[in-house]
Amino acid sequence: MNKFIILVCFILCTGYHVVAQKIIARQGRVAFFSYTPVENIKAENNQVLSIIDLSNGSIAVSMLMNAFIFEKALMREHFNESYVESDLYPKATFVGEILDFDPLLRGEQTRIIKGNFTMHDVSTALEIKTKIDYIDSSYEVSGSFEAMVNDYEIKIPPLLAGNIAKVITVDFRFEYEPYQE
Amino acid sequence: MKKIQKKNIALTLLVVLVGILFWWYIDRPDRHNYINDRTLIAISVDNLSDYFEPNTKINTLEPEQLVEIEGRIKEINTLNGRHTILLRGRQDESPYIICDMQTGQEKELKLLKENDTIKVKGVFKGFLKDAVFLHCTITHHNLHE
Numbered sequence: 009m010n011k012f013i014i015l016v017c018f019i020l021c022t023g024y025h026v027v028a029q030k031i032i033a034r035q036g037r038v039a040f041f042s043y044t045p046v047e048n049i050k051a052e053n054n055q056v057l058s059i060i061d062l063s064n065g066s067i068a069v070s071m072l073m074n075a076f077i078f079e080k081a082l083m084r085e086h087f088n089e090s091y092v093e094s095d096l097y098p099k100a101t102f103v104g105e106i107l108d109f110d111p112l113l114r115g116e117q118t119r120i121i122k123g124n125f126t127m128h129d130v131s132t133a134l135e136i137k138t139k140i141d142y143i144d145s146s147y148e149v150s151g152s153f154e155a156m157v158n159d160y161e162i163k164i165p166p167l168l169a170g171n172i173a174k175v176i177t178v179d180f181r182f183e184y185e186p187y188q189e
Numbered sequence: 190m191k192k193i194q195k196k197n198i199a200l201t202l203l204v205v206l207v208g209i210l211f212w213w214y215i216d217r218p219d220r221h222n223y224i225n226d227r228t229l230i231a232i233s234v235d236n237l238s239d240y241f242e243p244n245t246k247i248n249t250l251e252p253e254q255l256v257e258i259e260g261r262i263k264e265i266n267t268l269n270g271r272h273t274i275l276l277r278g279r280q281d282e283s284p285y286i287i288c289d290m291q292t293g294q295e296k297e298l299k300l301l302k303e304n305d306t307i308k309v310k311g312v313f314k315g316f317l318k319d320a321v322f323l324h325c326t327i328t329h330h331n332l333h334e
Binding site: 032034035037052054055057059070072074075077079080081082083084094095098099181183 | 214217252253266285314315317319
């Protein structure tokens with residue numbers, strides 16, 4: 009009986025310890041791709057911040073729009089100055105929840121993240137299929153989704169309309185570590 | 190007749206030259222070596238926290254400013270296939286300085302280790318939980334040894 013009580017206490021204590029903490033990714037990666045017959049454009053941001061509260065599965069992501077790295081300087085200039093207007097809207101954010109997330113489940117789990125993505129001062133509701141790996145006490149979250157350029161009130165001049173896809177593919181990958189506030 | 194021919198050749202050369210310049214402008218890679226550019230702001234390890242604690246001098250830094258920062262190395266990593274140095278002030282606490290290193294500095298990076306004091310020059314991009322700098326280049330290593 010005593011052994012059973014000790015075992016229950018141990019499980020509760022370790023479980024509480026894991027779910028009570030927050031985890032942080034300071035160098036998350038978000039990349040986007042635009043494929044058109046005229047040209048392919050890709051860019052990546054490797055300093056994306058994300059915090060997950062393991063106790064309730066809430067997730068927050070924040071990124072600086074001017075920190076995207078492009079192949080060509082002109083692509084970056086157009087992106088920042090004409091499309092996302094990063095001086096006016098410097099950050100894009102995502103706030104949501106990982107549905108049915110079990111932070112104690114080791115290995116891989118596929119979950120839906122539901123939340124609001126805000127970019128260019130426009131918010132849209134998203135549901136993203138996400139792979140979550142919990143290996144050696146660290147979590148890795150990765151996935152991709154598609155974003156419609158029109159949804160974010162990004163105006164593309166008719167002359168360049170053929171160069172930029174209407175639907176942009178966005179990939180993300182975050183490696184988390186324990187976070188102490 | 191000869192005059193017209195010369196004029197045509199000159200005009201063709203001019204068009205070709207303008208075309209080359211235009212193509213160079215369109216196709217130029219998004220890379221720049223900032224090492225010799227004039228630093229607008231220099232921040233030392235002692236006043237690092239003055240700039241990067243929330244609600245302090247951080248507000249005085251503008252995105253895209255070229256800044257030289259002195260700090261202690263908290264971590265060097267190659268996450269996402271890129272060399273990144275995380276700098277800290279005298280205390281090992283957030284906020285940190287995230288420096289995404291310019292390529293071509295692999296030799297210098299191999300010589301660095303945790304707790305070394307270095308100076309890097311980079312373009313300030315903004316502040317999330319930490320300050321983010323891109324295109325960073327090492328300007329001084331082991332300043333206080």
